Amino acid sequence: MQANSPLEAIAAIIREKKHFLVLSHIRPDGDAIGCSLAMGLCLKELGKSVEVWNEDGLPQRFEFLENASLVTKPPTSPKAFEVVLVLDTAVRNRAGTQCLANISPGAFWINIDHHISNDRQGDIVHIDTDAPAAGQILFELFSQTGLPITKEMANALYVAISTDTGSFQYPHTTARSYEIAAALVRFGVNIGAINQALYENNPRRRLELLRSLLNVLQFSSAERVASFALSTTTASALGTIPDDTEGLIDTIRSIQGIIVAAFFEELDGGMVRLSLRSKDPRIDVCQICREFGGGGHTLASGARVSGTLDAVQKAVLAAIDRHVRVHLQ
Amino acid sequence: MQANSPLEAIAAIIREKKHFLVLSHIRPDGDAIGCSLAMGLCLKELGKSVEVWNEDGLPQRFEFLENASLVTKPPTSPKAFEVVLVLDTAVRNRAGTQCLANISPGAFWINIDHHISNDRQGDIVHIDTDAPAAGQILFELFSQTGLPITKEMANALYVAISTDTGSFQYPHTTARSYEIAAALVRFGVNIGAINQALYENNPRRRLELLRSLLNVLQFSSAERVASFALSTTTASALGTIPDDTEGLIDTIRSIQGIIVAAFFEELDGGMVRLSLRSKDPRIDVCQICREFGGGGHTLASGARVSGTLDAVQKAVLAAIDRHVRVHLQ
Structure with missing residues (x-):
């Protein structure tokens, strides 16, 4: 590969320095945890001193990964590092208040991400918006620069890529995503076991x-919008935890003829968390969420809206209906 | 590749002969339809005369595939072909009574499959039990012998491999499955569109x-078995068609701690269709289904049992309970 490419520059720092911190975003998904763990394990394999922090800690559903306990909540007092690697994190403050507050000044910051909205903060910034998962960029980093890839790292990268592509189904999945999955299997990923742990548990x-x-x-x-709502009463009767609602909106998004799916989740303090999904770029749910103080992407957005569950549902469904009438005639 | 390999021998017949029939199995799944269509389109691309029959016709959910109407029900009077290609069909009679009855004698039979239980009937028999989908074998045939692969064929093969591997998740998925998916994308498969048509519709x-x-x-x-039952009353109230129940058992199989999932579907005439799935090889659901006159694989089996929905449920759940008590202590 080309000398002085961003990947080579990152690899050079990784080889040269000794004390590392790895960060990712709050409310971590599979890509955030998979990347954090793969990078942490790579650094350990190289004999470096490394900590991996996540503001919200390790979600239960990723505990099955080997060495997952490497991912910890941040400490309560500052620590010094030579290098901070921030992965899959579009905006610096999404790394979390407590994480950011406890890094002593003076570190060299490396920002590796695939979000188009990345704020490009850092001493080295490598953003590849063609990658459907940040895990795909890490695989290129490790494989193209000759850094180690262990079986445990392969498992973590597989989780990153599989979860961020909806098991290799979403439109941004590339031929390269499948090629990398093949390579990861050859590095030792047990396809049956890892998918059972991820999706059948x-x-x-x-x-x-x-x-x-x-x-x-x-x-x-006219049957083009499907929605459901979860009250705090129902949630506490069922004993749900925040993880449980993840992805449930896809169940109604997948209905034939449905263009917009909406999920309303009542929160404490008179707030409602709104999630919207669109199957048609003519209905820009980011624009709808902006009307309620939120945002996101054209086909997937969210907002936190104050009001009762009933009132917020009525207002949002009316707003969606206006967009449907204007853009789908 | 090696001369005189089975794939070369099949390719030679495909190049030499002119009149072809393509068959697959009754109650066709994505692999059966994907293979039938890919083979039919390849033969058409070569300028051959070809018919593609399926005993049960084309399921509605595969109608989105280009040229899907190439797959037809068999005719009602015999026709002559030089070559019959039977794909993804473990036992000859699974090609269907009407299909088999309407092929004039004298054809050269080619049997391409991935089931270990294949009856090996045919003039050329090529069984690759390492392939998770027959579509994977067809890709090797086309690509290794220089037969054409069009974008439409790539779409059909993608459907075959994606559906038979549960979107690249099941244990028998191989590194090669991902490599072939990458190649198919490079042949023009639109990942987003095809997965939306397959799984979000x-x-x-x-x-x-x-x-x-x-x-x-x-x-x-003790919460290790989950089951549900569908009465004919509920089915007709909802207007369900046979396709609708496909895969629903996976929803309960995926529950944490569940070892056996059971689905009971009341049929007309005092019969119940039983489907069983196991997540642990110590519970062999094939053996349980055999007690009720059915069979299948260790982890996925079925039977048709005479009796009322209630009586069959009670008898089967009692049988499962005996197996759980003996094998999971």
Whole structure:
């Protein structure tokens, strides 16, 4: 590969320095955890001193990964590092308040990401917006610069890429994503075991939650919009944790003829978390969420709206209906 | 590649002969339809005369594939062909009574499959039990022998491999499956569009069916068995078609701690269709289904049992409980 490319520059720092911190974003998904763990394990393999922090800690559903306990919550007092690697994190403050507050000044910052909205903060910034997962960029980094790739790192990178591509299904998945998956399998990923741990290990209460949501499923805008709502009463009766609601909106997004899916989750303090998904670029749910103080992408956005569950539902469904009437005639 | 290999021998016949029939199995899945269509399109591309029959015709959910109408039901009177290609069909009679009855004698039969139980009937038999999908074998045939691969064929092969590997998740998926997917994308598969058509296009009644099944979800054998049942009354109220129930058992198989999932579907004439899935090889659901006159694989089996829905449920759950008590202590 080309000398002085960003990947070579990052690899040179990784080889040269000794004390590292790895960070990713709050409310971590599979890409955030997979990248954090793969980078942490690579640094350990090289004999470096490394810590891996996540503001919200390790979600239960990724505990099955080998050495997952390397990912910890941040400490409560500052520590010094030579290098901070921030992975899959579009905006610096998404690394989390407590994480950022406890890094002593003077570190060299490396920012590796795939979000187009990345704020490009850092001493080395490598953003590849063609990569469907930050894990795909890390694989290129490790493989193209001759850094080690162990079986445990391969498992972590597989989790990153599989979860961020919806198991190799989303439109941004590339031929290269499949090629990297093949390479990771040759590095030792056990496809059956890892996919069973990722996708076939739902807590029973998650299915009970799906059942109660399907029982309040609503169709509107001439059957082009499907929505459901979760009250705090139902959530506490079922004992749900935040992880449980992840991805449930896809169940209604997948209905034939549905263009917009909406999920309303009542929070404490008179707030409602809104999630919107669109299947048609003519309906820009980011624009709709902006009307309610949120944002995101054209086909996937969210907002936190103050109001009762009922009132927020009515207002949002009315806003969606206006967009559907204007853009889908 | 080696001269006189089975793939070369098959390619030689394909190049030499003019009149072809392509067959697959009854109740066709994505692999059966994908292979039938890819082979039919390859032969058309070569300027051959070709028919593609399926005993049950083309399922609605595969109608989105280009040239899918090439797959037809068999005719009602015999026709003559030089070559019959039987794909993804373990046992000859699974090609269907009407298909087999309407092929004039004298054809050269080619049997391409990946089932270990294949009956090896045919003038050329090529069985690769390491392939997770017959579509993977067809890709090797086309690519290794220089037969054409068009974008439409790539789409059909992608459907074959994606559906038979559960979107690249099942244990038998290989590094080669991902490599072939990468190659198919380079041949022009639109990942987003094809996966949306395959997996995000559920009829609304399928979700309503899932809802009613979740509402009758039962746990037994100390929460290690989950089961649900569909009565003909509920099925006709919802207007379900046979396709709708496909894969619903996976929803309950994926529950944490569940070892066996059971689905009971009431049929007309006092019969019940039983489907069983196991997540642990110590519980051989094939053996349980044999007790009720059925069979299949260790982890996925089925049977048709005479009796009322209630009586069959009780008898089968009791049989499962005996196996769980003996093998999971």
